[in-house]
Amino acid sequence: xxxxxxxxxxxxxxxxxxxxxxxxxxxxxxxxxxxxxxxxxxxxxxxxxxxxxxxxxxxxxxxxxxxxxxxxxxxxxxxxxxxxxxxxxxxxxxxxxxxxxxxxxxxxxxxxxxxxxxxxxxxxxxxxxxxxxxxxxx
Amino acid sequence: xxxxxxxxxxxxxxxxxxxxxxxxxxxxxxxxxxxxxxxxxxxxxxxxxxxxxxxxxxxxxxxxxxxxxxxxxxxxxxxxxxxxxxxxxxxxxxxxxxxxxxxxxxxxxxxxxxxxxxxxxxxxxxxxxxxxxxxxxx
Numbered sequence: 001x002x003x004x005x006x007x008x009x010x011x012x013x014x015x016x017x018x019x020x021x022x023x024x025x026x027x028x029x030x031x032x033x034x035x036x037x038x039x040x041x042x043x044x045x046x047x048x049x050x051x052x053x054x055x056x057x058x059x060x061x062x063x064x065x066x067x068x069x070x071x072x073x074x075x076x077x078x079x080x081x082x083x084x085x086x087x088x089x090x091x092x093x094x095x096x097x098x099x100x101x102x103x104x105x106x107x108x109x110x111x112x113x114x115x116x117x118x119x120x121x122x123x124x125x126x127x128x129x130x131x132x133x134x135x136x137x138x
Numbered sequence: 139x140x141x142x143x144x145x146x147x148x149x150x151x152x153x154x155x156x157x158x159x160x161x162x163x164x165x166x167x168x169x170x171x172x173x174x175x176x177x178x179x180x181x182x183x184x185x186x187x188x189x190x191x192x193x194x195x196x197x198x199x200x201x202x203x204x205x206x207x208x209x210x211x212x213x214x215x216x217x218x219x220x221x222x223x224x225x226x227x228x229x230x231x232x233x234x235x236x237x238x239x240x241x242x243x244x245x246x247x248x249x250x251x252x253x254x255x256x257x258x259x260x261x262x263x264x265x266x267x268x269x270x271x272x273x274x275x276x
Contacts, residue, residue: 067231076207108228110174112253112257115250119250
């Protein structure tokens with residue numbers, strides 16, 4: 001478990017680079033919520049957000065972080081990647097709680113064509129996940 | 139002309155709140171480029187970017203800035219708004235030159251339905267602008 005902002009960021013980058021989905025869970029608060037690029041309603045709970053981030057991370061190719069802005073509990077992390085031939089630029093807006101766990105994560109991307117291509121690959125895997133687990137996007 | 143980051147931000151927020159499009163031009167470098175939410179190719183030049191920002195600002199309703207991250211020459215500014223019934227969340231990623239003028243602006247928004255609604259209103263006005271001016275999106 002990270003004990004300060006620097007150790008949170010080090011572990012976040014390690015988990016993303018390694019696509020270490022088990023390592024993601026301890027970085028997320030139990031009641032974390034995620035705002036995904038294609039949808040306005042938010043995804044809620046550590047279990048759902050961990051799974052969704054895992055699907056996204058294993059779908060986007062050449063995922064690379066760039067500029068990084070940090071305030072004590074609020075972060076903005078720019079990234080790039082592609083989905084097939086669709087290049088994309090994105091930013092993670094992250095809120096941390098007092099224990100340096102993610103309570104809120106908003107993922108914004110451009111352009112919309114790349115978001116649509118990503119959604120077409122991610123949505124069926126999330127739908128299958130919700131079917132097995134029971135329940136929906138909250 | 140702003141002489142430091144604080145005066146740039148003050149003037150940027152004043153211009154956006156007042157929708158003062160003439161006031162926008164001095165904040166933009168001559169060779170500014172803008173990455174818009176729906177498209178991957180970038181819009182180039184002060185004249186084009188000023189016009190596009192003006193159209194966007196007069197189209198998004200209830201435009202409001204929220205979290206703000208600042209590094210000496212790199213900024214991330216979160217905003218919210220709506221297009222008719224479509225709520226949206228966005229972030230401006232801004233690079234400044236030595237004279238505190240914007241050289242690069244990336245606008246990322248979610249969800250895609252709101253970006254599509256915004257594009258449907260903005261694109262015809264930009265197309266008319268390019269027809270009158272001559273030239274394209276570069």
